[in-house]
Amino acid sequence: MGLNFAPISIRRLGPAAHAARGAFAHIAKLALDIALPTLCISCREPVDGEGVCAACWGKLSFIERPYCPKLGIPFVYDPGPELLSMEAIAAPPAYAKARAAVRYDEVARTLVHQLKYQDRTDLAPIMGRWMARAGRELLADADLLVPVPLHWQRGFSRRYNQSGALARVIARCSGVRLQGDALRRVRATAQQVGLSRSQRSSNVQGAFQVSPDRLHEVQGRRIVIVDDVLTTGATVDACARALLRAKAAEVSVLVFARVVDAPRAPI
Template identity: 40%
Template sequence: MKAAVTGIFPPQCPGCGAGVAEDGGLCPDCWRDTEFIGGTACGHCGAPLPGPAGGGETADDEALVCDDCLATPRPWQRGRAAVVYAGAGRRLALALKHGDRLDLVPVLGGWMARAAAPLVQPGMLVVPVPIHPRRLLGRKYNQAALLAARIARAHRLPLVPGALIRRRHTPMQNHASVADRFANLEGALAVPPAMQPRLSGRPILLVDDVMTSGATLAAAAGALSGAGCGAVSVTVLARAVKGGRPARDGDTDA
C-alpha cells in the first residue's frame, strides 16, 4: 500500500517541494540551507558554539555556555535546539507556525526528538509552551503542542499539554528590546492549581518552536519551578543566534 501511495504521490522536500528519495528528506539545496546543530553547543539554550563538528555530549556539557546565557541566566537546567533559525530552518519554522503546514510536524518533531535525546530522564514529563485562547482562535492550533506530542511519542514520555496556561494575552514582540520582552511575559504564564500535584518533583521537558531572547521559556520555566516541579530542561526547533538574520514581524514572540 505504501509503495502504491508513493507511486501516486512521490516524496517531496518539505522545504521547497522538490522531488526527494524518501519522505521527510531535504533536497540538496534545502539541506545546504539548513544549519543543523549537531556539534558543540551551549548547554543551556542549544546555540552552536565553536568546536569540533559532531562533538556530541560530554560529561560537563552544562559548562558550555553562550554569551546570551552568560548575560541572561536561564531558570532552567539544560537546553537543546535542532536547527539555527536562519535559511531553510527559519522558513520551515514559519511555515508551521503561520502557514498551516501541519504536514511538517512529523519531520520537524523528529528533528527535535533527536536533539532532545540527551535531555531525557526517567519520570520526565513533556510540557508545551501554551498560547493564549485568543491566538489559538486565529491560528487554530498550537505548534508547540503538536511538536511536543511527537517528542513525547518518540521517547515514550507522558505529555501534559495542560500543565501551563496563558493568564493574559501578550502581543507579538517583533521589535521589542530584550528587557521589554521579559517584562511583557512577566506573570503571563501559570500552572493551574489542579496540575501542581502531577508536576510535583517531576523533571520537565519544556517544548517551544523558536527561541530568540528566551523570555517565553523563562516565564514558563519559572512558573513550573514555582509550582514545585523537578529540574526543567528545554528544547526548541530553532534557535536564533547572533550574526544570523534578525527576526522580523510575525517571526516569533519568544
C-alpha cells in the first residue's frame, strides 16, 4: 500500500511554524543585506537602513519656514505671516501656492537626474515621502493629485513618467486620490533646460489640456500638481491654467526641488 503525502499548510502547523517562518525570513534578509548592502541613494556608499549617508544628508537643503506663503521661496528671516516674496508680487502665477521639499542643489540634482534619466525608480519612495511632508498644508485640503504629463513620444522613449512615480508615493502617504490621466501634453515641447524665463513660458504655452473624459473629475476640485523640479515655474503654471480653464476650484503645486537663486528677503 502506497503512502499518501498530503501537503501540510503552515496554518495547520500552528504558532511554531509561524515563528519558524519569521525566523527564516529574518535570516534570509540578513543574508541579503550582507551580500548586497544598502547603498546611499545619492553617492551609492553603504549605509545603515534606507536613505542617504551622513555626508549627503548634510548637503541636502530641506526647505523649512520661513518662506513665501505663495511660492514657498525660503526667506533669510521670519517677516511674520502673509508677507510675499518679490517674485510672487511681481509675477503672480496662476496656481495658488507652491511647496518644495528641498533646494535644487548638488545632491538634489543627482537624485532628480537619476530618477528622471537613469531608471532609478527606487528613488521615488523616499523622494515622495519628503514631498508629502513638505506639502502637508496643500494635501490636507486637496481632492486630487495630478502629475505633470509627458508627451507620448518622450514617454515612449523614457518608459515612465517621473512625476507620476512621485505622485503615486504621495497619494499613498496622504490618502489624496491620484488622477494620473487628468492632464495630457497635446504638443511636444523642447527641453526647458538652457531656456530663459520668457522662452520657457513660450515653449509650454498651449502644451497642456485636460482630457475631455476627465473634465467631470476636475470641475470644482482642489488640485495639487506634482512635478520633480520647479525652476521658473513655467511648466506648472501652464498646467495650472489648463486645469483652471476646466473649472478646477483651486490649483497648487508640489515639487521635490526648487531652484533658489539666493536667500531672499520679503517686501
